[in-house]
Amino acid sequence: MKNIKVLGSGCANCKATFARIEKVARAKGVAxxxxxxxxxxxxxxxxxxxxxxxxxxxxxxHAGGIPEQQQIESWL
Amino acid sequence: MFEQFAHFLVYQLGGLSPASQLGTALHFWVMDTTKILVMLVVVIYFMGLFRTWLSPEKVRRVIQGRSKTLARILAVTLGAMTPFCSCSSVPLFIGFVEAGIPLGITFSFLIASPMINEVAVVLLIGLIGWQLTVLYITAGLTVAYVGGIAMERFHPEKWVEAYVWQIQMGEIAQPAIDTSLRGRHVFAVSQVTEIVGRIWLWVLIGISAGALFHGYVPQTWVAGLSERENWLAVPMAVMLGIPLYSNAVGVIPLAEAMLAKGVALGTTLALMMSIAAISLPELLILRKVMRVPGLLLFVAVLMVAITLVGWLFNLLN
Structure with missing residues (x-):
């Protein structure tokens, strides 16, 4: 099981990053x-x-911006 | 080009008369909207490309170890060119401190960054002309430069929270950017869609306000208001700007309306800079690394610097 941390102070981009990783992980069925x-x-x-x-x-x-969907997929 | 397009759309296709108020207002609106949206897309694209070479991490490396004057000039210009969201100000602050960059220079960067950005520059050029835009940029750079020096005189180190000095950042994580030409292009396009998607509505509202003034405000009314200027107007505008918070983009329609009503240029610029550079949310975030006296000093220095710039522009005008 991979441990993923999203670093950020709660700005809009940080929340979007968190949500996108969550979505990709669920879509790929990765725990x-x-x-x-x-x-x-x-x-x-x-x-x-x-x-x-x-x-x-x-x-x-990754640092500085919302990661692309393909990027997240490659991490998982 | 945009003029012809608006002319074709409003007068030929729409059948409105160039002599009617509705006609001129609509013509102005179509011309401005298309011009500004096209400029925004082009400028954001190229700034996006450019930014694949420039990140806060790189800025830090470029500034580190330079002579003070050069470091400050770099901090101010790079600050103006780097995108900045107030939520990044603390990691950035810590990163600069950790690299041994003097606090005064870090403050110069923190001031320049929110005040000047490419979107604001495009809107300013479109709405109030390039001469005033150059003035605004010059004023912003000056405030950042002088503000940082003034901060330094008070030795702000004593107000920095102790833990900041102890952080060891070790290896700096470089933002993962695809450095092939295709990768840079993809990044630039994503910047365009993200930024334009976020601001287009505000831009339209701003231009619409401008179009209304253009078509409907009688000249005598404007002239009547402009005579009521005095030197207290500038500090008042600065004070007014502190509780108001918006980025430079949101301020521009307001600025245009003020100029249209005949408020003096220096007063308008002072309000714009105060709203963009002094913001409560950013101060609250900076509180994590700096104690209250240091923050109050930061605000005071900015207020004085912006007021001086406002007076200067009113005098020159």
Whole structure:
């Protein structure tokens, strides 16, 4: 099971990112644990300066913008 | 081109007379709408392409370790060109601090970024002409430059929350951007659809307000209002702008209406800058990294700088 974290302070793009990952995961039938990280110290600790960022199993795979659908599919 | 299109649509196809009020207002509206929408698409596309080369992470690397003056000039110009959402201001702040970039320069960046962006520039050119647009950009850059220097004089380091200094960012995550030409093109197109999709309604409302003024406001009424200007109008406009929050795009219809009513240019620019640069939501977010005295100073510095710019423009005008 993949652990996915969406880094972001609750802005519109962060919410859209969260929703899109949720949707793609459900469509593909992949089991994931999805969580939001809203604490700035933690976000910065991942080395992310432009939100939203996406972390999968502890590794930053994306930063700065809503990821494309194909991108999300390739992560899963 | 847009003129001919509007002429064809309104006078020939629509059969309205160029002498009628409805005719001129509609003509102006069609011309402005098509012109601005086309310009928006073109400019956002090219800025989108350009941004595949420019991210806050890169800005940080470019600024880091430069001499103060050069670093500040870079911070202000890059700030004006980088898209910025107030929710990114804290990670950005931390990132800059962590890279050893002086706080004053970080503030210059934070001021320039919301005040100047390509959408606002296109709308300004379309609605109030390129001369005033150049003035607005110059004023914004100046406020950002001087504002950062002024902040520095007060040694704002003492107000930064302690945890900020302890964060180790380690490896900086670069935004995942497809660097092939096709990838950059796809990114630019997605920027166009996202941004135009978000703002088109506001643009139409803004232009409609402009068209109304264009067709229906009698000139004598405008002239009557413009005589009631005094030097207190600028600080009043700045104060008025603090509780109001909008990005530079939303402010432009208001600015156009004010100018049309004969409010002085410096006063209008001051209100625009105050609304765009000083916002409560951004201050609340910045509170996570800076204590209240530092934030109050930030607001005070901006107020003074914007007021000075407003007076200057009123004098020059």
């Amino acid at each position: 994931v644990t999805l969580e939001k990280v809203e604490d700035f110290a933690q976000i910065a600790a991942y080395g992310v300066m432009s939100t939203p960022g996406v972390v999968i199993d502890g590794k930053v795979v």
